Amino acid sequence: MQLLVQNLLSVGLHHYLILAVVLFGIGTFGVFMRRNALTTLMSIELILNGGNLTLLAFARSHQDMRGQALALLVIAVAAAEAAIGLAIVVGVFRNRHNTNIDELNLLRY
């Protein structure tokens, strides 16, 4: 019990990095496995958050503000990307009344 508490109190760089890898992995899994465009968008946000968490953890451990600034930039870019992504999903939905990626098959060999 004491060991557990001690471990919890000493959350270090590696904990953050491992959490980031897990986020990145879940996101990647979602991108490849889920068939709904909106779920894929959410998975991509998870990947970006994994990247951001890595940046912040390293910035904290290096005592350097550059990583923090870059994370803010990434958040801004991710917001722009989400806006455009949703617009594209709406565009597809208007044409096909469906956002399943597997049914996007007008263009193929």
Add this chain to the structure above:
Amino acid sequence: MTFDTSDLVASLPLLFLTVAGIVLLLLDAFSRVVLVGREHHLKLPAETSEAVAVPPPGSRNYLMPVTLLFLLGALAIIVWQVGTLPETSVTIYRGMLVVDRFGLFVIGVCVAAAALGIVSAPAYMRAHKMEFGEFYALVVFALCGMIILVQAADLVSVFLGIETMSLGAYVLTGSWRRSARSSEAAMKYFLVGAFVSGLLVYGIALIYGVTETTSLIDIKRIAMSRGAAPLFYIGWMLLLVGFAFKLGVVPFHMWAPDTYDGAPTPVSGFMMSCIKAAGFAGLIRLLQGTLPMLARDPFTGWTFVLSWLAVLSMSLGNLAAIKQDNIKRMLAYSSISHAGYLMVGVVALGTVGDAARGPLLFYLASYALTVVASMGVVSWVGCDERGEERVRLSDWAGLGKREPMAALLMTIALLSLGGFPPTAGFFGKFYLFQAALGESKLLWLILVAIANSLVSVYYYLRVITAMYFREPAPNPATLPIQSTAMKVGVLVSTLLVLAMGMFPGWLSALCAAAKF
């Protein structure tokens, strides 16, 4: 913290185009619109408002000449900057961007290709009933992203440049809103692109974590002095995969044929020429900075990986292009194989060194112009009465009789893509392979490339035979687009392709002078 006004002068092309983009956006926003009821827009779902504001046909015609003027202005600024540039490169904005001849050359190619490409846009949009005023502003904003990417001296600006460029391209791809093909292309491109930006962020984060910096020069210095950690390699691999996706290199190419096929033709031309050029320039910058340990031996290290990407890209792109009956899709696969040839150039840059940089730039410029010319002709051939594009080989049969000018210009463009003299494509390949031969261990790669360019001749010639030697369908439903601007644009780009092929000296001297 001081702010240096000379930075503003040094980044004048970027600032000029940013302002131009905003001006174009405002011009479009304050142009005349008419309100039409829902019955005129059956495609819109019921939940949108009763009346929608649409531009009256032709009311946005003045945007194209204005954009053209802006782009020519940017080109003039770039030429002026090249003249006043000091011998060594200048870093601006506290190490975010670097101004040098290499960057200015690639930016010049991108701006010129975009200018030659947009002239065919108004007629295309009118014919396909997709008047879309933001088109020009988005092209200009995407160009701003390319400038940031090409001049990047820091991983932050690499990321920002790629994203700005791609966000513009996503919207442009989906800009033909009534077409299910266009929105499907945009969706595929967007999902892959957004995933790639995730990879890039993660890769940059890992590199930052190991080296404690994001500046490419510092990363190089630190990696040289301490050697690299495994995390550094993982980060760099993620960046490489991200770039391979963006450039449409096999095995990361799945999106490319669908996107180039489904996007409006002027947009496909813009993406194939400008995004490819800017992406390769960004990749070269990245390799310069983050990969000093790029093994000089072509059988170990990253050059080995890159050379296999090149082989796969050339071969699979060509094999898939052979089967295509759809000319736009054929050109899309051919752009994958051209990405492979360019990758040979990147490998040569890693092994032979700076001698390969000039030929690589020559190839980039010649490919960009050739693609703009060929995509211009694809727009020109037009659409049927329902507004669908005529891109099947059977639609092109007998084009030599119906539209002799279009057929002639397309022939020149296809010969250049196939690498025939006296066109730019021939000298592009010739210089590139000659430079790569500087390292004898690259011989196998060059042989593969030459074999591939021989194979590619087959499918380029097939289009030419269809245009000249096949009888047209008895009652062709094709309505060629009649637009002087489009014809002049295609003509100028084809003439440039021919000029680069007949007098390659001036351009190759320019390329060789484009130092870092």
